[in-house]
Amino acid sequence: DVLSLEPVVHTEATTAVSAIATSPWAKLIAVAGQKQVILYSSETLQPLGVLPFPEGQARVLKFSRTGGLLLAGGGHGAAKGLAVVWNVRTGDRVMEVGDELDEVLAADISADQSMVALGGPGKIVRVYSTATGELAYEIVKHTDWIYSLEFSPDSVLLATGDRVGGLHVWEAYTGRQYLTLNGHKGAINSVSWRIDSNVLASASSDAAVKLWEMENGRNIKSWNAHGGGTESMEFCRDGRIVTCGRDRTTKIFDQNGAQQRAFEAFGDLALRVSHCDETNRVIAGDWTGEIRVWKVEDGARVGNLTTNPPLLQARVTAAEAAVTPLRQKLATASTGLDTASKAKAAHVKVIDTAKAAYATATNTLADRKKGLESQKTQLETEKKAQALKQQHLAKLQKAVPQLKAAADSAAAVLELMKDDAELKKAVEAIQGHHKKRSEELTKTDAEYKAQTANVTKWTGIVDATTKQIPVDEKQVAATKAELDKQTAALKPFDEKVAAAQGVVNAAQAEVNTAVATVARWKEYVALRDELTALAQKKTARDEVLLASLEADAELKEKTDGIAASQQVVSTRTKEIADSTQKKKDLTTAIDGYSKELTGVKDMIGRHEKAIPALQNAVAQAKAALASLPADAELKAAADMLTKTVTAKTTGLEQLKARMAATDKQMKDSQTALTGVNTAITAAQKEMTTHQAMVKKLTEEAAPIQKAADEAKTKLTAAEGELAKAQALVDARKEKLRPQLQVTQAAR
Structure with a gap:
């Protein structure tokens, strides 16, 4: 859930990283700072919450096996020691156990969440019931400071290690001794159980990492992980082992001791390490307080975390200060985009002019061709009409003289036979027909001449149009070439606008x-x-x-x-x-x-x-x-x-x-x-x-x-x-x- 991100305290300098833990089932990292524990996302590395620990410095952090609880053990040296437990989701402190006279150096909560064990300079392991908060039992076997302890994942066993190499395994519910594991020659800085509870790993200042089987306590594997001493070690969920040590490096091994990867060295002693099983990332911190996060796949560093986050008001001030130059950057980018856009717009106008010219030429050619067809059709119509008139005129030209000759002959006969009424009627009829056809001939001749003029006219029009079409086609080709040229010339403008837009988008994203x-x-x-x-x-x-x-x-x-x-x-x-x-x-x-x-x-x-x-x-x-x-x-x-x-x-x-x-x-x-x-x-x-x-x-x-x-x-x-x-x-x-x-x- 949403937790407060206000640090309890912020200092000018950082100190050695005292504790790091990762949730077994969430993308969550916990790191110890002064009087506080900071939660980070192991995916984004963003802070997710600050858990106050006013009792002092947390020396050990452990998530419960379900990931729902976070335990911190620590306090003030030579003054007070205890272990506290938070509900990770709400940030509420749900438990406090222990009243040590010195700070707690090692602590853990059992997988069934029924017990909390802690130890430190007092040389005594104390196990408390979480149900009542009362002391369940004590272990007084150790002869020196207790540096490490951990419950097995099945809650059956409890492993403890001290400053002089003493390493023991106990029955978790009774405190009866189960095994003593001899072999280390230096302080037991870290113990960790394999997820099946059958193998215990221990890391020591003698540089060695040792694996122990729990049937007889036999040492089944041992290798020197870090020159000068191994400071921290943890079993990954998949069985790999991540370590860090005084040689300033962080490494990951398989259970045969074969090194799978070594990450970039710190500037000082590497003190704490953990592996996030959900993101397959390694988180480690050194003596100077630097915390790094790496990808296991390629060893690339993802980023850094801090045990000393700034106060929220300082974050606001810094964030506000970052906005102004980004806005200036955006303004500059916008100006560049505006310039590129204007240049493109000007060229687009040139293209539009070319398009208009091409369209005009194309339309003119199309209209011309369409007009030519219409003109040809009209010419053919006029020619057909001329031919009909010519045929009719030819008939009339042939018939009218014949009718005239017939009328003249008939009139001559009528002169001879003036009293013949029938003849007179016939003569008048033929003369009338001659007159009519003569008039028709005159009219038809005039119409033929007019039609001939029309044919001549439309022939001229068709010829003119036919001659203009190649000219129009050349104009179309020329305007098309110009349009293609200008269109092709638009690409650099597009590229400049796209590039400028990309710069603006990036700047806007940064501003946003x-x-x-x-x-x-x-x-x-x-x-x-x-x-x-x-x-x-x-x-x-x-x-x-x-x-x-x-x-x-x-x-x-x-x-x-x-x-x-x-x-x-x-x-x-x-x-x-x-x-x-x-x-x-x-x-x-x-x-x-x-x-x-x-x-x-x-x-x-x-x-x-x-x-x-x-x-x-x-x-x-x-x-x-x-x-x-x-x-x-x-x-x-x-x-x-x-x-x-x-x-x-x-x-x-x-x-x-x-x-x-x-x-x-x-x-x-x-x-x-x-x-x-x-x-x-x-x-x-x-x-x-x-x-x-x-x-x-x-x-x-x-x-x-x-x-x-x-x-x-x-x-x-x-x-x-x-x-x-x-x-x-x-x-x-x-x-x-x-x-x-x-x-x-x-x-």
Whole structure:
């Protein structure tokens, strides 16, 4: 998508290229700059986005195996180290892991995107879970700085290399050691897996590139790629290996170590290299910060990239400055085209004159020939008419003398026979016929002479026309030759106009490109400002949202307190009502117990008074019975008294037991009543307290409610402003998106 192109920082000079990466499935290059990562099209080499890395310098860049994520590891030396992950399409930072005390030098994200591994001067490889961001495990095997690491494409293994040649392979999910690969005598500057995960390539400062099979860890191939040391290396998708090193060169090899191409040498140490599988181009950078892009097919350099792009306003200024000389160039070219066009137009007029002359001559000849045919036809008509007149005249010339002779003869006879009426009629008839034919002869003779004159006239016309046609034909040939000559002479004018038009078209294209470039950079300036405004609106919205949430939380605390106190009041009100009823019931019971005790006590008193009297009566009766033993009635009376005493004594004990039970019940009820009274008092006190609390919280909630309402109003307004800012950004991106697609398709 359309990302901001405003650099985080622009410096006067560049430093060594610290990281380069290419997307496995897109025409995309990522290069590390100071506090930023710049994205470029590997096809057009145009910048596509700037990803801020304010934590410092990215020392390693890795695209996820799907190409959707970009990982950067780095930081500030001896201060801070971490790895971050961006969504490549949106430019959003989606993850941060690690809290190292020194910058991260090596990092990678697993193909299944479940783990991020990082390492550096701390000599410890730390692997984090992307799901939780928590540390999954640590590897403490290395004895020196960790320079390189990479997950296998199937996410099963993790290869790590350090500064003293230590190269190990680990089980990615557990961190258990799988293989130790011994053989390098220098720092392991780079490791890279073949796409099938069966072969690991390692590049070292000892100059060697080694290939290792993963069954037993055997070194299956080794060659010295760069004198002085191989600094960077990467497996291509098709199995080739691209490298660069301290000999300043960049090379590409097959897996047998056969060099397929060496690209032009840098001016200083070549430090980082990557291969774009989508465009088959190699991208490498050196110690001075120069980054070059080459075609693998012929080794031709396509162009350069920079880790230090200019600020957008500087781009606008430079682009605007480039327009003026191009417009001047276009004006000069247009003047040249105008001059050539005028010269051509002048010659075209000459050609038009020649065409007109040729057309006139051609038309004259055609008209002449057409007229000749008409004249010949007319001459033949006149000749035929002359012949007819001549024939008729000849007949009349022959017949009229004959008629005259006949008329004269007949007249002579009539002189002899004047009285012959029939003869007279015949003579008159023949004389009349002679006269008529004589007149006809005269007329026909005149007509013949006139017709002869016409024949002579048309014969002269035909002869004149016949003589003029060769003259006209010569004129046609002459005008045709002149037209051909002038038409042939037009070619140089056409060539000059075409050449001038080509110059104008090229100049116009340059102007159009320059103007479009100015417009494009201005659009990105506007996008930068709109993104800044959007970020500010988001911050403002978040602040208002936080205030709203805090007000809601505080209000909820108050309303929850009110609800809790109201619940207590409601509960205590019910408890008081229940206790009051219970108190009433207990009071009624106590009154009943008191009355019952009074009755029982009275009966006990009477029993206690009666029993001694009855006992005395029994004693007297028994004394009398002793005096009168035979008195049966006395004996019966004495027995009855004895039974009565026994019954009353038993009744007294029962009454005493009843009194004790009733007394206990009354005391229990009194105790219960005391408890109920205490509970009522406590409930009333608690209810009063909570009623006061409800009042207090209600009073406190009012301003909080007002603040919450105001916060919601502000939040609604802030969200509206945010939506407007987002709409501006979306509209700007929509406007830029076709330009981005054209830019990406330009080459």
